[in-house]
Amino acid sequence: MKDFTCYNPTRIEFGKGKEQNIGQYIAEYGVKKVLIVYGSERIKKSGLFEIVTKSLSDKGIAYEQLGGVVSNPVMSKVYEGIELAKATKVDAVLAVGGGSVLDSSKAISVGALYEGDVWDFFVGKTSVTKALKIFDIITLAATGSEMNAYGVVTNEKTKEKLSLGGVVTFPTVSVINPKLQATVTRDYLAYSAADIFAHSLDMYFSATYLPEFIAAHTENILNTVIRTTEILLENPDDYNARGEFAWAATQALNQSTFTGIEGNRYDTHFLEHTLSAEYNIPHGAGLSIIVPAWMKYQKKYLPERFKRFADKVFGLENADAGIEALINWYKKIGTPVTLKEGNIPEEDIPALVDKLMAIAKLWLGSEYYTKEMITSVLEKSK
């Protein structure tokens, strides 16, 4: 077991109708005025927005609102939110939506207490020490953002998709009501499953030391995602399956899979962020294209781990069969597995390699993310 610090102060309120208590949860922390951040106007049609604002009003909490956050959220919206938060002097941000809305909210909460350009935090010019309190009602299970400190946003000018975060950007309270997640489309359910898989596999297939206890914990997340995704594709209203899917998504990126490990990296996220920033494909779709290609590249470094994966997740006997089984599973649930299926021109590979090498320094550096490595994975994703 390697040394680690484990600290996760987010309070999870999980269950049916818990969004009706959001005013109470927020009031417990002395907040008087929040900025509600959301995506499309659908939450107004569905009645969720009204439930939220009624709950806030009942507790005497004032609110401002900022809609229009998109998938692969962009900095222009974050800047708009920061201006609004500063102008209206809110003392917290309430994200109502999926990971994009919450990630944007984290950036807004940091930027609202910073005089400079919030992009400074994404590029490592300065580190996060202050933020408005963050609350959320998470309506899509995928990113794990509801129980971690990080937010990923795309700078649409530079086409860089990067993250910020610090101990102050853990959400204070996250509401997870699986019922609210039941309206996700079939496509996005598959992309979400692919995202959770990638959060788990980035660690699982890169950690040079992985305790058996943590390996089994991660395999439990993977098996839960496979089992519940298949149930939900048949019956989107299966509440228990929806709940387990949501909770597995949270666990995949709330540090529980990272304790005591060594040498883990975020290779597929490094590679994918540029795909979704450049082509605006869903993050999960980009990941299901990159993950199998990366596994084929990575296999030589941890052959026993790949063999174990094949056994524990798909009941198969060798590493290659495990990778094939994952590709077939992606196909079965309907998420792309090649650049072509993602409508990304294969002839763009050299330009993508250059782009990735340029931002490698913000991840692990070009010593690890070499031209050979990047090219090899992208070539395997054809």
Place this chain on the structure above:
Amino acid sequence: MKDFTCYNPTRIEFGKGKEQNIGQYIAEYGVKKVLIVYGSERIKKSGLFEIVTKSLSDKGIAYEQLGGVVSNPVMSKVYEGIELAKATKVDAVLAVGGGSVLDSSKAISVGALYEGDVWDFFVGKTSVTKALKIFDIITLAATGSEMNAYGVVTNEKTKEKLSLGGVVTFPTVSVINPKLQATVTRDYLAYSAADIFAHSLDMYFSATYLPEFIAAHTENILNTVIRTTEILLENPDDYNARGEFAWAATQALNQSTFTGIEGNRYDTHFLEHTLSAEYNIPHGAGLSIIVPAWMKYQKKYLPERFKRFADKVFGLENADAGIEALINWYKKIGTPVTLKEGNIPEEDIPALVDKLMAIAKLWLGSEYYTKEMITSVLEKSK
């Protein structure tokens, strides 16, 4: 998935030598003076006490000390600690020892800010809302107290062993250095394993709804305990096994096994606390006596769960074989499985039943803990 709240603000500092940083960890929270609580004087001979006090002094933190906490910790020591904490105006408690030391420290931290008798919190006369900050260096992996809010103490006058806790009694920082846990005796390693097992099995075999994801998580804890205990009995200095054992112990009672479940109880802890309060046997030893007897009683209510346990933990096909395998495993690691082996006179059973019925109201009430239930389990533990 049933509704739940999950909130655990304890910061874990896990790893080699982390006790040397205790002064820094405590200083980060603005603490100026702590009460160091410990058990035997062994920590002075081993050098641990000096490491701790040097680290505190280096950060300008003053300290008082209270030694002599025993296994199955008692209220007289808690009262002594409360008086000392009040008289010396410490603003935090630092537990250096096992679960007994930490549990006593939690009671001291609550009592230090209370004018009445701290026993009021144990018997439910009032609830915990204030406590001094609690820090710990946990030298025995078993109780999980390092990442939960609860403390169990015996009132030696009434022979009641009860618990107190609230959101303010989560430790602020817990240091887990597996190396410090390597000196535990062979006996206590077995008792610790039995304690972790009971924390897991109380839930696993009583929850009327148990999500597959949480069932598998709990089985992972059980399998980790079996695997690492066997390694450690052979080689007490296996650091990775010691580390996984410690982390599994923490997970078994940090809420992670309780999320989304329904109807769980603490039957074996209810039954055992009176054994260790009356006969002062190690808590883990009492549990390995009670658990198999309770399983035999409980089996009829959740036959499929018992079958699953046999399969997932021991690779066996039926419920009875699973129970027998657990009994054999307890025997193998050397922890008692009958009242006789625990030196508890079988003729005391009627008196024990009366005692248990008298305190049942502080647990789930006599509607559930009937004379028939209590008698039946104790008879099976002969």
